[in-house]
Amino acid sequence: MDIKVYMQDLGIKARTAAKEISRAESSIKNRALLKIAEILEQNQTTLISENQKDLDAGQQNGLDAASLDRLTINTKGVQAMVEGLKQVAALPDPVGEISDLSYRPSGIQVGQMRVPLGVIGIIYESRPNVTIDAAALCLKSGNACILRGGSEAIHSNQAIAACITEGLAAAGLPIESVQIVTTADRAAVGELITLKDYVDVIVPRGGKSLIARISQEATIPVIKHLDGICHVYIDDKADLDKAIKIADNAKTHRYGVCNAMETLLVAEGIAAQVLPLLADIYLAKGVELRGCLKTCSLVPQAIRATEADWHTEYLAPTLSIKIVHGLDEAIEHISKYSSAHTEAIVTEDYTRARRFLREVDSSSVMINASTRFADGFEYGLGAEIGISTDKLHARGPVGLKGLTSLKYIVLGDGHIRQ
Amino acid sequence: MDIKVYMQDLGIKARTAAKEISRAESSIKNRALLKIAEILEQNQTTLISENQKDLDAGQQNGLDAASLDRLTINTKGVQAMVEGLKQVAALPDPVGEISDLSYRPSGIQVGQMRVPLGVIGIIYESRPNVTIDAAALCLKSGNACILRGGSEAIHSNQAIAACITEGLAAAGLPIESVQIVTTADRAAVGELITLKDYVDVIVPRGGKSLIARISQEATIPVIKHLDGICHVYIDDKADLDKAIKIADNAKTHRYGVCNAMETLLVAEGIAAQVLPLLADIYLAKGVELRGCLKTCSLVPQAIRATEADWHTEYLAPTLSIKIVHGLDEAIEHISKYSSAHTEAIVTEDYTRARRFLREVDSSSVMINASTRFADGFEYGLGAEIGISTDKLHARGPVGLKGLTSLKYIVLGDGHIRQ
Numbered sequence: 001m002d003i004k005v006y007m008q009d010l011g012i013k014a015r016t017a018a019k020e021i022s023r024a025e026s027s028i029k030n031r032a033l034l035k036i037a038e039i040l041e042q043n044q045t046t047l048i049s050e051n052q053k054d055l056d057a058g059q060q061n062g063l064d065a066a067s068l069d070r071l072t073i074n075t076k077g078v079q080a081m082v083e084g085l086k087q088v089a090a091l092p093d094p095v096g097e098i099s100d101l102s103y104r105p106s107g108i109q110v111g112q113m114r115v116p117l118g119v120i121g122i123i124y125e126s127r128p129n130v131t132i133d134a135a136a137l138c139l140k141s142g143n144a145c146i147l148r149g150g151s152e153a154i155h156s157n158q159a160i161a162a163c164i165t166e167g168l169a170a171a172g173l174p175i176e177s178v179q180i181v182t183t184a185d186r187a188a189v190g191e192l193i194t195l196k197d198y199v200d201v202i203v204p205r206g207g208k209s210l211i212a213r214i215s216q217e218a219t220i221p222v223i224k225h226l227d228g229i230c231h232v233y234i235d236d237k238a239d240l241d242k243a244i245k246i247a248d249n250a251k252t253h254r255y256g257v258c259n260a261m262e263t264l265l266v267a268e269g270i271a272a273q274v275l276p277l278l279a280d281i282y283l284a285k286g287v288e289l290r291g292c293l294k295t296c297s298l299v300p301q302a303i304r305a306t307e308a309d310w311h312t313e314y315l316a317p318t319l320s321i322k323i324v325h326g327l328d329e330a331i332e333h334i335s336k337y338s339s340a341h342t343e344a345i346v347t348e349d350y351t352r353a354r355r356f357l358r359e360v361d362s363s364s365v366m367i368n369a370s371t372r373f374a375d376g377f378e379y380g381l382g383a384e385i386g387i388s389t390d391k392l393h394a395r396g397p398v399g400l401k402g403l404t405s406l407k408y409i410v411l412g413d414g415h416i417r418q
Numbered sequence: 419m420d421i422k423v424y425m426q427d428l429g430i431k432a433r434t435a436a437k438e439i440s441r442a443e444s445s446i447k448n449r450a451l452l453k454i455a456e457i458l459e460q461n462q463t464t465l466i467s468e469n470q471k472d473l474d475a476g477q478q479n480g481l482d483a484a485s486l487d488r489l490t491i492n493t494k495g496v497q498a499m500v501e502g503l504k505q506v507a508a509l510p511d512p513v514g515e516i517s518d519l520s521y522r523p524s525g526i527q528v529g530q531m532r533v534p535l536g537v538i539g540i541i542y543e544s545r546p547n548v549t550i551d552a553a554a555l556c557l558k559s560g561n562a563c564i565l566r567g568g569s570e571a572i573h574s575n576q577a578i579a580a581c582i583t584e585g586l587a588a589a590g591l592p593i594e595s596v597q598i599v600t601t602a603d604r605a606a607v608g609e610l611i612t613l614k615d616y617v618d619v620i621v622p623r624g625g626k627s628l629i630a631r632i633s634q635e636a637t638i639p640v641i642k643h644l645d646g647i648c649h650v651y652i653d654d655k656a657d658l659d660k661a662i663k664i665a666d667n668a669k670t671h672r673y674g675v676c677n678a679m680e681t682l683l684v685a686e687g688i689a690a691q692v693l694p695l696l697a698d699i700y701l702a703k704g705v706e707l708r709g710c711l712k713t714c715s716l717v718p719q720a721i722r723a724t725e726a727d728w729h730t731e732y733l734a735p736t737l738s739i740k741i742v743h744g745l746d747e748a749i750e751h752i753s754k755y756s757s758a759h760t761e762a763i764v765t766e767d768y769t770r771a772r773r774f775l776r777e778v779d780s781s782s783v784m785i786n787a788s789t790r791f792a793d794g795f796e797y798g799l800g801a802e803i804g805i806s807t808d809k810l811h812a813r814g815p816v817g818l819k820g821l822t823s824l825k826y827i828v829l830g831d832g833h834i835r836q
Contacts, residue, residue: 019753023777096776102798108787110797115779117809200809221639221810242832249834335437344828357827358514359441361533369526369830378835379528379826380520391535391618392639393811396826408797408814409775410762412787414660416667417796 011198036167126150429616454585544568646676
């Protein structure tokens with residue numbers, strides 16, 4: 001099979017399907033989503049047995065435990081997919097929404113209508129549940145999609161694809177609205193990210209190196225999510241209880257996630273009070289502490305942080321800690337080392353909180369809340385396709401709206417330009 | 419001078435200035451805008467004499483009349499720049515605007531804050547007024563900018579740059595907020611569009627080939643404006659008077675602009691009524707008509723259009739005309755040949771108007787209005803930096819908001835994730 005021809009064929013079919021699905025009524029799209037859920041449930045046994053093939057191959061090929069875990073589909077996993085589909089079906093349809101329609105002095109009415117982007121290419125690792133999540137969000141937002149999951153999940157993805165196709169057909173939507181790349185050939189990714197005429201945007205989901213490579217090589221716009229080097233700054237006007245709760249939660253609630261705190265900044269005026277208490281909590285939970293010189297003198301168990309630490313997304317029970325003079329130095333440190341994902345300040349001081357909110361240039365900026373809240377569900381987007389660390393188009397958690405665009409609409413009554 | 423080092427230096431300075439100007443209060447930014455206006459007025463004589471140097475050189479180098487016209491700064495031109503600055507100063511400041519702040523079930527408040535993009539690189543042809551327009555919009559939206567105008571306008575641009583610098587300094591803003599590339603070396607463009615670490619977005623303004631080349635070579639996102647192959651469709655349920663007014667205005671109000679109609683589509687049920695009347699108007703104004711076979715039989719003066727005509731942005735008194743069966747064929751033709759800039763339908767039929775609005779995938783879609791309205795001023799944006807034919811980030815006329823992005827803000831009171 002010529003991979004170039006194969007991918008181009010998917011592109012052409014997606015472009016045709018996109019036209020139809022962009023015009024589909026909400027009720028039809030929702031019916032497809034619920035049909036897919038129903039069919040997934042009915043085919044649970046097949047899904048699990050096809051998944052077993054991938055798991056067996058993965059074990060033979062020496063996949064690590066975490067990867068095997070992400071690859072697994074069990075009864076609970078099928079149920080989660082079904083729930084996800086129902087949730088997306090219940091969300092309001094963003095397509096066709098008209099906003100800001102108002103009269104201009106010329107007499108015309110001008111507003112904006114939300115429209116699908118067209119065709120979305122999604123590249124992800126071997127997590128079969130992403131196949132359903134991504135398909136559901138694209139479908140609901142009126143976009144066609146081409147999904148390229150990790151080759152280790154090929155049997156699982158094909159089984160899921162069959163359910164999706166059946167669901168689309170049952171609802172009367174073009175089955176090419178959701179297409180899954182069925183070749184394990186890695187060249188497929190290179191083709192997908194350069195299908196300029198047929199794909200409007202690429203959403204990569206996965207590790208930093210995958211995303212960096214795709215951004216580098218794509219000739220299509222990429223909504224990318226790089227790393228999350230998130231900071232919490234405890235100001236000397238912080239409420240001690242809130243500071244401890246937030247700094248604990250931001251680090252230890254989950255370690256391997258992008259919105260976990262990686263560096264804690266503490267104002268020197270409160271460091272002696274708050275750091276020993278926090279260190280006890282962290283150490284009890286097995287978190288390794290790496291501190292600046294001052295931190296190490298307050299927390300004897302901490303080892304010295306190097307310059308590399310401030311640049312590192314640990315995704316692990318490791319935390320770097322720096323004592324700063326105050327807000328200015330905190331903002332400066334964040335501006336230098338942060339990946340512009342999520343930062344939080346803990347303070348009772350109105351003016352400092354207001355400055356932090358305005359001056360910190362990250363996709364999420366928080367006052368007195370844990371960085372762990374940076375998430376599409378927590379923000380009320382209903383679902384998310386990823387968290388963008390870009391500035392253009394979509395920033396922060398990307399939900400249905402991030403997969404749409406606004407066109408201008410003009411209503412007149414024979415109006416002409418003078 | 420090493421052009422790479424020179425451009426990188428501009429980039430570093432812009433990045434530093436961007437941080438400061440992103441935090442500048444509205445009143446300071448407005449003061450700078452009004453100061454620049456004042457200084458331009460005071461230096462009118464210098465501006466005109468510096469501009470004369472460019473005009474002399476242009477004449478010697480054989481620039482055509484239209485280019486020399488665009489290059490000219492006269493008293494009226496200075497006044498237009500001054501007015502433009504005052505208008506931008508009077509616009510509301512988009513930066514820091516908070517929207518959709520609401521409580522989530524977890525107790526946190528989530529909203530979005532409008533923030534500048536950072537550093538904007540603008541590449542344009544030899545039109546000195548663009549220097550002021552672009553600087554004003556970037557400044558007001560809290561962005562630093564690097565401006566690279568056509569080398570034929572080098573003296574004019576340097577004179578304008580001196581006024582901008584003086585105005586910024588008088589208002590206490592960093593003078594590197596607006597930097598103008600002063601080398602005529604064309605390699606500067608290649609450097610600017612690959613300054614990934616220092617420039618956040620490129621806005622090219624100029625001919626199609628310039629923009630196509632920049633989009634091809636840029637490693638930074640580009641807000642691009644390609645061609646405007648705009649259509650008007652006269653439905654058989656159109657009001658005849660409105661149809662004639664709109665089809666006349668869309669073509670003949672101005673010929674060389676991107677929002678002028680290039681192809682007229684007419685439903686066959688109304689063609690015999692409307693086309694002869696329109697042909698008289700067009701022919702009286704010297705518009706060359708190129709039609710499909712049916713058009714030519716109704717309008718003997720029309721010559722046969724070729725396939726290439728449907729793909730052409732004439733920017734001239736030339737119009738292609740096609741008779742179609744009805745709405746479906748009109749939408750199909752638009753979807754195939756349009757550049758997705760602006761399309762209009764003339765109809766009194768509610769259902770067809772509604773379908774056209776939803777199904778036509780262009781940056782502006784109009785009912786019973788002339789395509790000439792597709793413009794930032796007419797849409798109430800106050801000013802525009804260009805018209806985007808892209809789908810991502812900004813679509814249609816791009817004003818101050820198009821030069822900003824939304825970050826999420828979260829307000830809590832010690833909230834942690836459960």
